[in-house]
Amino acid sequence: MTSRSWCIHSWTWAFCLNSRIEIIRSSYGRRGTGKTHVLRVLGSRLRETSGNTVVYIDARTLGSTTQFSDPSLPLPKRCLALFRDILAEIHNSLLEHIVDQPTGRADRALDCLTSLSGQIAEGNTIVIPQTVTKSKEATSTKSESAGASLGSAGISAEAKAESGTHSKAATVSEFSLERSDRILFPDLHALLLEILDLAETDLYVLFDEWSSLPDDVQPYLAEFLKRGVLPVSRAVLKITSLEYRSRFSVREGDRLVGFELGADIATAADLDDYYVFDRNPDTITNAFADMLFRHLYSELPASYLEKQYRVRDGNDLASRLFTERETFKELARASEGVVRDLINIFTKAFFDAHRRGRDSVDRRAIIEAARQWFEQDKSQHLDEQLQAVLQRIVDEVIGKRRARSFLLPRQLERHPVVQRLFDARVLHHMQRGYADKDNPGIRYNIYTLDYGTYVDLLNTSKQPVLDLVGEDTEGDTEPDLIVPFDDRRSIRRIILTEDVLQ
Numbered sequence: 001m002t003s004r005s006w007c008i009h010s011w012t013w014a015f016c017l018n019s020r021i022e023i024i025r026s027s028y029g030r031r032g033t034g035k036t037h038v039l040r041v042l043g044s045r046l047r048e049t050s051g052n053t054v055v056y057i058d059a060r061t062l063g064s065t066t067q068f069s070d071p072s073l074p075l076p077k078r079c080l081a082l083f084r085d086i087l088a089e090i091h092n093s094l095l096e097h098i099v100d101q102p103t104g105r106a107d108r109a110l111d112c113l114t115s116l117s118g119q120i121a122e123g124n125t126i127v128i129p130q131t132v133t134k135s136k137e138a139t140s141t142k143s144e145s146a147g148a149s150l151g152s153a154g155i156s157a158e159a160k161a162e163s164g165t166h167s168k169a170a171t172v173s174e175f176s177l178e179r180s181d182r183i184l185f186p187d188l189h190a191l192l193l194e195i196l197d198l199a200e201t202d203l204y205v206l207f208d209e210w211s212s213l214p215d216d217v218q219p220y221l222a223e224f225l226k227r228g229v230l231p232v233s234r235a236v237l238k239i240t241s242l243e244y245r246s247r248f249s250v251r252e253g254d255r256l257v258g259f260e261l262g263a264d265i266a267t268a269a270d271l272d273d274y275y276v277f278d279r280n281p282d283t284i285t286n287a288f289a290d291m292l293f294r295h296l297y298s299e300l301p302a303s304y305l306e307k308q309y310r311v312r313d314g315n316d317l318a319s320r321l322f323t324e325r326e327t328f329k330e331l332a333r334a335s336e337g338v339v340r341d342l343i344n345i346f347t348k349a350f351f352d353a354h355r356r357g358r359d360s361v362d363r364r365a366i367i368e369a370a371r372q373w374f375e376q377d378k379s380q381h382l383d384e385q386l387q388a389v390l391q392r393i394v395d396e397v398i399g400k401r402r403a404r405s406f407l408l409p410r411q412l413e414r415h416p417v418v419q420r421l422f423d424a425r426v427l428h429h430m431q432r433g434y435a436d437k438d439n440p441g442i443r444y445n446i447y448t449l450d451y452g453t454y455v456d457l458l459n460t461s462k463q464p465v466l467d468l469v470g471e472d473t474e475g476d477t478e479p480d481l482i483v484p485f486d487d488r489r490s491i492r493r494i495i496l497t498e499d500v501l502q
């Protein structure tokens with residue numbers, strides 16, 4: 001998918017663009033909700049201003065296999081290596097900015113950048129003396145000799161005396177080599193501030209896919225970012241992540257390591273909450289129609305939509321590529337606020353309608369596509385435990401209560417099973433912190449079962465006794481109702497406990 005494939009609602013990126021109060025801001029959302037695209041659109045908008053240096057970092061491209069998977073390496077060393085990768089990305093972006101947009105002090109900025117590269121480089125080897133051994137050796141010699149001999153030539157006599165002293169001194173030193181693998185944060189702050197001032201630029205670090213980092217590394221890398229980037233007044237850090245896979249801090253005794261939510265880091269829009277269809281159907285329908293139009297417009301040949309379907313914008317697409325606007329609204333509901341699901345369900349529905357010889361997508365195609373997408377993607381990623389829990393919830397909520405939504409005590413929000421079902425996109429948030437007047441003092445979260453869990457039961461022996469589909473006759477008659485809406489009065493009576501999650 002290209003970077004301009006589809007467009008997130010302008011409010012989302014505009015909110016991120018204008019939020020300069022917090023130095024660090026995090027945005028949540030499940031896979032496929034558009035976090036990466038929001039960050040890239042934000043980066044594109046920021047680059048339009050010449051005074052900005054934008055660094056986009058994909059956490060999936062950081063580090064090496066040893067830094068992630070080798071438990072024998074000390075945790076500080078693993079985190080420091082990742083932090084150096086981040087600093088290297090910042091260094092490269094600053095260098096590009098200084099070269100492309102030089103100021104009158106560009107030479108000084110480049111000198112400071114060279115010093116920064118020294119901070120980023122791997123640690124130096126230090127020679128440390130350990131022991132010194134001294135030895136001294138001295139030798140002396142003295143000899144005397146005398147003799148006489150009688151021969152044919154006469155008598156001869158010989159006398160010899162020899163003396164001498166020899167000494168030797170030796171010094172032996174032992175050394176050890178120690179690798180200094182550290183970054184001095186005061187020096188780092190001073191260099192970054194000076195570079196940004198000399199280059200006359202503001203630094204925006206856009207950190208994507210935070211939750212792809214190992215859990216044990218996340219809080220310590222957050223601590224490095226807090227110490228290395230947070231104190232720099234001209235730097236802004238924005239992070240996107242999966243809420244239930246993010247571990248921004250860990251407590252070590254009385255000390256908190258990492259980002260403190262609300263103090264060091266603020267959360268921006270949660271895309272899972274923002275795109276809840278039942279809260280504002282018309283707004284979400286319009287936004288999704290625009291997203292789908294832009295996706296198709298970027299992937300198809302120029303003017304194809306206009307020539308084939310007379311489609312020029314999202315409104316045209318919803319009313320002309322589908323049998324009626326209400327059909328597209330059903331597609332928006334089936335997507336459950338996840339743009340990637342919107343695109344995949346539409347693709348399946350379009351080819352299903354085309355196979356049946358239709359010129360436009362009808363509701364029957366939407367139902368079949370939603371069922372296939374649930375079976376082929378969402379259901380396939382559930383293990384036996386999650387399959388069993390989901391079936392119990394479906395039996396209780398759909399089968400017995402004839403509804404789609406239910407209440408769950410807020411303290412169960414962090415339950416591993418709930419998080420995994422939510423992350424798998426078979427459970428969806430409707431509202432957080434709901435207060436029921438019949439149960440004062442207790443807060444609930446409202447969840448809804450995925451659209452696919454309904455349509456997957458149609459025409460099977462487990463089909464719930466619900467008015468899921470109105471009377472459908474042959475021809476072009478559309479079903480009146482696919483999946484029922486729930487009202488608060490019915491939801492209040494459906495409270496699930498922890499037992500269903502076991």
